Amino acid sequence: MVTITHDVFVNEGVFGLLDAGEIPAQSADWSNGFVAPMTEGALIATGINTGLVRVTIQGPNEQTPGQTVDDWEEVVEASVHAPMGKLSLESLELGPPADGSTVLSPAGPAWYRMRVHARGRALNVDGVSMEPVEDYLIITWPAPPTDITIMRTSDHIEQCLRTPQPGTTPQSQNAELNPPSPKPE
Numbered sequence: 244m245v246t247i248t249h250d251v252f253v254n255e256g257v258f259g260l261l262d263a264g265e266i267p268a269q270s271a272d273w274s275n276g277f278v279a280p281m282t283e284g285a286l287i288a289t290g291i292n293t294g295l296v297r298v299t300i301q302g303p304n305e306q307t308p309g310q311t312v313d314d315w316e317e318v319v320e321a322s323v324h325a326p327m328g329k330l331s332l333e334s335l336e337l338g339p340p341a342d343g344s345t346v347l348s349p350a351g352p353a354w355y356r357m358r359v360h361a362r363g364r365a366l367n368v369d370g371v372s373m374e375p376v377e378d379y380l381i382i383t384w385p386a387p388p389t390d391i392t393i394m395r396t397s398d399h400i401e402q403c404l405r406t407p408q409p410g411t412t413p414q415s416q417n418a419e420l421n422p423p424s425p426k427p428e
Contacts, residue, residue, distance in 0.1 A: 248299045249332060249340040250375055256292045258334055260285045260347065260357060260381060263327040266335065275391055278319045278359050284330065285323045285357060287379065290364030294372035296379060300332055303349035304384040307356070315360040315380070318395040322388035328352040330383065347383040356386035358394070 251258050259266065261284040271279040271286050279286040289296050301308075323330065328351035333339045348355055363377035 245303075245345055246299060246301050247345055248297060249342070250295045251298045251332065251340065252294070252334045252337050253289050253291065253296055254293050254334075254336040256289050256369070257286050258289065258296065258298070258332070259287065260323060260330060260383075261333045262325040262348070263329040264333065264338065265327070272391075275319055275321075275393060277317055277361065278321045278357070278391070280321045280323055280391070283324050283326050285321060286335075287359055287381075288364075290366060290368050290370075290377055291372050292369045294370075295375045296377040297375040298332055298379045298381065300345050300347065301380060301382045302345060302347050302384070304382060305349060307384055307386065308358070308382050315362050315395060317361040317364065318358065318393075320356055320358045320392040320394060322386070322391075323355050323357050323383070324388070325355055326352050330355060332381065347381070350385040353385055354388045355383045356389070358382045 265283050266286075267282045267284075268286070270282040272281075273279045273288070277288055279288070325348040328348045329346055330348035331339055331346050347357075358381070360380040361377065366376045
């Protein structure tokens with residue numbers, strides 16, 4: 244298993260775990276206010292609007308990893324589809340990290356489970372930060388699709404769950420990126 248850390252540029256408060264760069268944003272399910280699975284790949288909402296976040300990728304994993312929620316404020320698991328089998332970390336503005344990114348779909352084209360950990364999303368909400376103030380850990384493994392599981396919540400996620408705003412993310416009113424859609428089958 245490989246662990247790689249990247250500083251990822253976000254704009255409009257989102258970065259992605261994308262399959263061959265595809266962004267079917269109209270299919271994003273923002274129902275948990277943090278991880279939005281799409282028909283392929285997923286989007287991840289940040290606290291900041293624009294700037295850098297630190298993202299650690301752990302994998303690829305061949306099976307369900309042990310739980311690592313101790314030091315994290317938010318942890319959500321979601322199913323993600325990778326029809327091309329090239330699931331990797333990407334900035335929606337700049338593409339994949341310049342120094343490369345691990346492909347997180349070891350079984351090729353298939354369904355995967357992703358566990359996304361976060362801390363620091365409430366430190367600079369909707370702000371700008373050119374130094375990372377938020378940390379993320381993303382782990383994936385092959386698994387059939389299933390419902391989203393919130394393993395650890397925060398006030399930020401709880402607020403999104405209490406007052407859902409269909410068609411928007413907490414950071415953006417951009418309807419093109421965020422219309423509601425059904426969960427993956």
